[in-house]
Amino acid sequence: xxxxxxxxxxxxxxxxxxxxxxxxxxxxxxxxxxxxxxxxxxxxxxxxxxxxxxxxxxxxxxxxxxxxxxxxxxxxxxxxxxxxxxxxxxxxxxxxxxxxxxxxxxxxxxxxxxxxx
Amino acid sequence: xxxxxxxxxxxxxxxxxxxxxxxxxxxxxxxxxxxxxxxxxxxxxxxxxxxxxxxxxxxxxxxxxxxxxxxxxxxxxxxxxxxxxxxxxxxxxxxxxxxxxxxxxxxxxxxxx
Numbered sequence: 001x002x003x004x005x006x007x008x009x010x011x012x013x014x015x016x017x018x019x020x021x022x023x024x025x026x027x028x029x030x031x032x033x034x035x036x037x038x039x040x041x042x043x044x045x046x047x048x049x050x051x052x053x054x055x056x057x058x059x060x061x062x063x064x065x066x067x068x069x070x071x072x073x074x075x076x077x078x079x080x081x082x083x084x085x086x087x088x089x090x091x092x093x094x095x096x097x098x099x100x101x102x103x104x105x106x107x108x109x110x111x112x113x114x115x116x117x
Numbered sequence: 118x119x120x121x122x123x124x125x126x127x128x129x130x131x132x133x134x135x136x137x138x139x140x141x142x143x144x145x146x147x148x149x150x151x152x153x154x155x156x157x158x159x160x161x162x163x164x165x166x167x168x169x170x171x172x173x174x175x176x177x178x179x180x181x182x183x184x185x186x187x188x189x190x191x192x193x194x195x196x197x198x199x200x201x202x203x204x205x206x207x208x209x210x211x212x213x214x215x216x217x218x219x220x221x222x223x224x225x226x227x228x229x230x
Contacts, residue, residue, distance in 0.1 A: 004159075042223060044221055045209070047218045050218050091159055103165075103215065104175065105152075105160070106162070107160050107161075108159055110158075110159050
């Protein structure tokens with residue numbers, strides 16, 4: 001069964017601290033994709049990254065970095081030197097090909113990050 | 118490049134009524150997906166449209182239906198509204214149905230009284 005678990009419901013840090021958001025997934029397929037989205041209070045889901053199951057290289061984009069480990073079925077997200085503007089709900093999502101050829105996103109329940117000044 | 122736009126922003130309905138939500142996909146995108154996000158939860162997949170045909174459906178009853186038009190814009194229709202239909206409805210578009218990143222609009226917040 002497909003499932004995404006974000007065990008951290010809410011995290012609060014002080015500005016400039018580093019913070020890691022955890023994501024654990026379950027899938028029956030060998031080919032799948034993993035995503036992270038940011039949802040600010042406005043409601044729009046902002047795409048951050050997509051990773052396919054064959055690419056385990058870690059990725060860094062500015063203050064953001066992602067650690068993908070197939071051995072533990074995890075795709076964790078780290079924000080370095082957090083800023084108040086990073087405050088939002090962050091969702092991890094999984095996608096794999098369905099029998100009907102659609103690619104639906106299966107989302108975790110999200111982690112609310114609060115960065116205090 | 119124009120992003121995904123949804124209308125209306127907010128909507129209040131009563132039980133038993135019908136509602137239509139609209140979505141304009143990002144320029145160049147031929148695939149639209151709809152999601153329902155209840156308060157405090159992650160979005161749940163409703164269905165996907167690819168080149169005007171339904172291309173996959175989540176675990177939602179038939180009173181949730183949709184359309185995609187030749188310009189790839191889309192509508193979500195919900196009949197016989199129930200209190201549990203109160204949620205943020207998100208539309209996402211992608212370049213095609215083959216797992217390209219989905220880009221989301223701001224959503225329509227639907228409240229059922």
